[in-house]
Amino acid sequence: MADVKRYTPRDFSKVRGLNGIxxxxxxxxxxxxxxxxxxxxxxxxxxxxxxxxxxxxxxxxxxxxxxxxxxxxxxxxxxxxxxxxNMAPGAQAEPPSGGKLRKALEASFGKYETWLADFRAIATMPGIGWAMTFQDPTTGWLSNHWINLHQDNVPVGFKPVLVMDGWEHAYMRDYLATERAKYVDAFFKNVSWEAVEKRIA
Missing domain, CATH: 1.10.287 (Helix Hairpins)
Incomplete structure:
Protein backbone atom coordinates (compact mmCIF):
# COMPACT_ATOMS: atom_id res chain seq x y z
CA MET A 1 0.00 0.00 0.00
CA ALA A 2 1.24 3.52 -0.82
CA ASP A 3 2.36 5.71 2.04
CA VAL A 4 -0.43 7.86 3.48
CA LYS A 5 0.00 11.56 2.70
CA ARG A 6 0.43 13.51 5.92
CA TYR A 7 0.47 17.26 6.44
CA THR A 8 2.38 19.08 9.16
CA PRO A 9 1.01 22.32 10.65
CA ARG A 10 3.05 25.24 9.37
CA ASP A 11 4.81 27.67 11.69
CA PHE A 12 3.02 31.03 11.63
CA SER A 13 4.80 32.64 14.58
CA LYS A 14 5.59 35.57 12.24
CA VAL A 15 2.00 36.82 12.61
CA ARG A 16 2.42 37.71 16.27
CA GLY A 17 2.41 41.42 17.07
CA LEU A 18 -0.28 42.43 14.59
CA ASN A 19 -2.08 45.77 14.80
CA GLY A 20 -5.63 45.31 16.16
CA ILE A 21 -5.52 41.49 16.21
CA ASN A 86 -0.91 37.17 3.78
CA MET A 87 -0.55 38.97 7.12
CA ALA A 88 2.47 40.47 8.85
CA PRO A 89 3.13 43.08 11.55
CA GLY A 90 4.24 46.51 10.33
CA ALA A 91 2.51 46.12 6.97
CA GLN A 92 2.05 48.97 4.47
CA ALA A 93 -1.34 50.64 4.29
CA GLU A 94 -1.92 49.64 0.67
CA PRO A 95 -0.13 47.94 -2.23
CA PRO A 96 2.64 50.08 -3.72
CA SER A 97 1.85 52.11 -6.85
CA GLY A 98 3.26 50.65 -10.03
CA GLY A 99 3.58 47.14 -8.59
CA LYS A 100 2.20 44.04 -10.28
CA LEU A 101 -0.64 43.70 -7.75
CA ARG A 102 -1.69 47.34 -7.98
CA LYS A 103 -1.70 47.17 -11.77
CA ALA A 104 -3.80 43.99 -11.72
CA LEU A 105 -6.31 45.57 -9.31
CA GLU A 106 -6.56 48.70 -11.46
CA ALA A 107 -6.93 46.68 -14.67
CA SER A 108 -9.74 44.67 -13.10
CA PHE A 109 -11.60 47.35 -11.10
CA GLY A 110 -10.56 50.66 -12.68
CA LYS A 111 -8.87 51.84 -9.50
CA TYR A 112 -7.62 50.40 -6.22
CA GLU A 113 -10.28 52.21 -4.17
CA THR A 114 -13.07 50.53 -6.15
CA TRP A 115 -11.59 47.09 -5.50
CA LEU A 116 -11.17 47.91 -1.80
CA ALA A 117 -14.77 49.12 -1.41
CA ASP A 118 -16.02 45.97 -3.14
CA PHE A 119 -13.88 43.68 -0.95
CA ARG A 120 -14.98 45.46 2.24
CA ALA A 121 -18.64 45.20 1.23
CA ILE A 122 -18.27 41.45 0.69
CA ALA A 123 -16.21 41.00 3.87
CA THR A 124 -18.91 42.58 6.03
CA MET A 125 -21.89 40.67 4.61
CA PRO A 126 -23.82 38.61 7.19
CA GLY A 127 -22.90 34.94 7.36
CA ILE A 128 -19.98 32.66 8.06
CA GLY A 129 -17.23 32.21 5.54
CA TRP A 130 -14.33 33.92 3.81
CA ALA A 131 -13.79 37.03 1.70
CA MET A 132 -11.27 36.37 -1.06
CA THR A 133 -9.81 38.00 -4.12
CA PHE A 134 -9.14 35.47 -6.88
CA GLN A 135 -7.26 35.65 -10.17
CA ASP A 136 -8.78 34.14 -13.30
CA PRO A 137 -5.97 32.03 -14.84
CA THR A 138 -7.30 32.63 -18.38
CA THR A 139 -7.69 36.42 -18.36
CA GLY A 140 -5.58 37.46 -15.36
CA TRP A 141 -8.53 39.47 -14.05
CA LEU A 142 -9.12 39.75 -10.32
CA SER A 143 -12.53 39.35 -8.68
CA ASN A 144 -13.83 39.30 -5.10
CA HIS A 145 -15.94 36.45 -3.74
CA TRP A 146 -17.70 35.29 -0.57
CA ILE A 147 -16.83 31.67 0.20
CA ASN A 148 -19.41 29.80 2.29
CA LEU A 149 -17.95 27.33 4.80
CA HIS A 150 -14.49 26.69 3.33
CA GLN A 151 -15.13 25.10 -0.02
CA ASP A 152 -18.41 26.44 -1.42
CA ASN A 153 -18.43 29.15 -4.14
CA VAL A 154 -14.72 28.85 -4.99
CA PRO A 155 -14.40 29.62 -8.73
CA VAL A 156 -12.97 26.48 -10.36
CA GLY A 157 -9.31 26.86 -11.30
CA PHE A 158 -9.03 30.41 -9.93
CA LYS A 159 -6.07 31.23 -7.66
CA PRO A 160 -6.56 32.89 -4.25
CA VAL A 161 -4.74 36.22 -4.12
CA LEU A 162 -5.99 37.84 -0.88
CA VAL A 163 -7.70 35.74 1.79
CA MET A 164 -9.61 37.04 4.83
CA ASP A 165 -11.19 34.70 7.36
CA GLY A 166 -14.68 36.03 8.10
CA TRP A 167 -15.70 33.39 10.64
CA GLU A 168 -16.33 34.70 14.15
CA HIS A 169 -13.47 32.59 15.50
CA ALA A 170 -11.08 34.91 13.63
CA TYR A 171 -11.98 37.96 15.72
CA MET A 172 -14.30 37.33 18.68
CA ARG A 173 -11.62 37.57 21.37
CA ASP A 174 -10.94 41.12 20.18
CA TYR A 175 -14.33 42.25 18.81
CA LEU A 176 -18.02 41.54 19.35
CA ALA A 177 -19.93 39.31 16.93
CA THR A 178 -21.54 42.48 15.55
CA GLU A 179 -18.19 44.22 15.02
CA ARG A 180 -16.83 42.40 11.99
CA ALA A 181 -16.29 45.76 10.25
CA LYS A 182 -13.79 46.69 12.98
CA TYR A 183 -12.02 43.38 12.43
CA VAL A 184 -11.93 44.06 8.67
CA ASP A 185 -10.29 47.43 9.43
CA ALA A 186 -7.71 45.63 11.60
CA PHE A 187 -7.12 43.00 8.92
CA PHE A 188 -6.23 45.69 6.37
CA LYS A 189 -3.69 47.19 8.78
CA ASN A 190 -1.83 43.88 8.64
CA VAL A 191 -2.01 42.76 5.01
CA SER A 192 1.40 41.77 3.68
CA TRP A 193 1.03 43.21 0.19
CA GLU A 194 4.39 41.70 -0.74
CA ALA A 195 3.06 38.21 0.02
CA VAL A 196 -0.17 38.94 -1.88
CA GLU A 197 1.74 40.23 -4.91
CA LYS A 198 3.75 37.00 -5.11
CA ARG A 199 0.47 35.16 -5.81
CA ILE A 200 -0.22 37.19 -8.95
CA ALA A 201 0.61 35.26 -12.13
Missing part, protein backbone atom coordinates in the same frame (compact mmCIF):
# COMPACT_ATOMS: atom_id res chain seq x y z
CA UNK A 22 -4.17 40.28 19.53
CA UNK A 23 -1.68 37.48 20.10
CA UNK A 24 -4.32 35.75 22.27
CA UNK A 25 -6.72 35.82 19.32
CA UNK A 26 -4.01 34.41 17.05
CA UNK A 27 -3.05 31.65 19.50
CA UNK A 28 -6.65 30.43 19.58
CA UNK A 29 -6.95 30.71 15.81
CA UNK A 30 -3.73 28.79 15.20
CA UNK A 31 -4.98 25.96 17.43
CA UNK A 32 -8.10 25.79 15.29
CA UNK A 33 -5.94 25.66 12.14
CA UNK A 34 -3.93 22.78 13.63
CA UNK A 35 -7.22 20.95 14.18
CA UNK A 36 -7.96 21.18 10.44
CA UNK A 37 -4.53 19.70 9.68
CA UNK A 38 -5.11 16.85 12.15
CA UNK A 39 -8.56 16.04 10.76
CA UNK A 40 -7.34 16.24 7.16
CA UNK A 41 -4.67 13.66 8.01
CA UNK A 42 -7.16 11.40 9.81
CA UNK A 43 -9.69 11.51 6.97
CA UNK A 44 -7.02 10.94 4.31
CA UNK A 45 -5.80 7.88 6.22
CA UNK A 46 -9.32 6.44 6.57
CA UNK A 47 -10.23 7.01 2.93
CA UNK A 48 -6.96 5.59 1.67
CA UNK A 49 -7.52 2.46 3.79
CA UNK A 50 -11.03 2.04 2.33
CA UNK A 51 -9.60 2.37 -1.20
CA UNK A 52 -6.74 -0.05 -0.48
CA UNK A 53 -9.28 -2.62 0.76
CA UNK A 54 -11.25 -2.26 -2.47
CA UNK A 55 -14.28 -0.97 -0.55
CA UNK A 56 -14.62 2.50 -2.08
CA UNK A 57 -18.26 2.90 -3.11
CA UNK A 58 -20.38 5.95 -3.71
CA UNK A 59 -23.35 3.93 -2.46
CA UNK A 60 -21.66 3.54 0.94
CA UNK A 61 -22.90 6.43 3.12
CA UNK A 62 -19.79 6.27 5.34
CA UNK A 63 -17.41 6.55 2.38
CA UNK A 64 -19.55 9.33 0.85
CA UNK A 65 -19.71 11.37 4.05
CA UNK A 66 -15.98 10.99 4.79
CA UNK A 67 -15.21 12.14 1.25
CA UNK A 68 -17.47 15.19 1.57
CA UNK A 69 -16.00 16.00 4.97
CA UNK A 70 -12.48 15.86 3.55
CA UNK A 71 -13.36 18.74 1.22
CA UNK A 72 -14.38 20.86 4.21
CA UNK A 73 -11.35 20.00 6.38
CA UNK A 74 -8.83 20.17 3.53
CA UNK A 75 -10.11 23.55 2.36
CA UNK A 76 -10.18 24.79 5.96
CA UNK A 77 -6.52 23.88 6.30
CA UNK A 78 -5.44 25.48 3.03
CA UNK A 79 -7.54 28.66 3.43
CA UNK A 80 -6.00 29.28 6.84
CA UNK A 81 -2.52 28.89 5.37
CA UNK A 82 -3.31 31.52 2.75
CA UNK A 83 -4.79 33.76 5.47
CA UNK A 84 -1.86 33.61 7.88
CA UNK A 85 0.61 33.89 4.99
Missing amino acids: SDKQLEEHLKLYEGYVKRTNALTEKLQAICADGKASGADPVFAELTRRLGFEYSGMVNHEYYFD
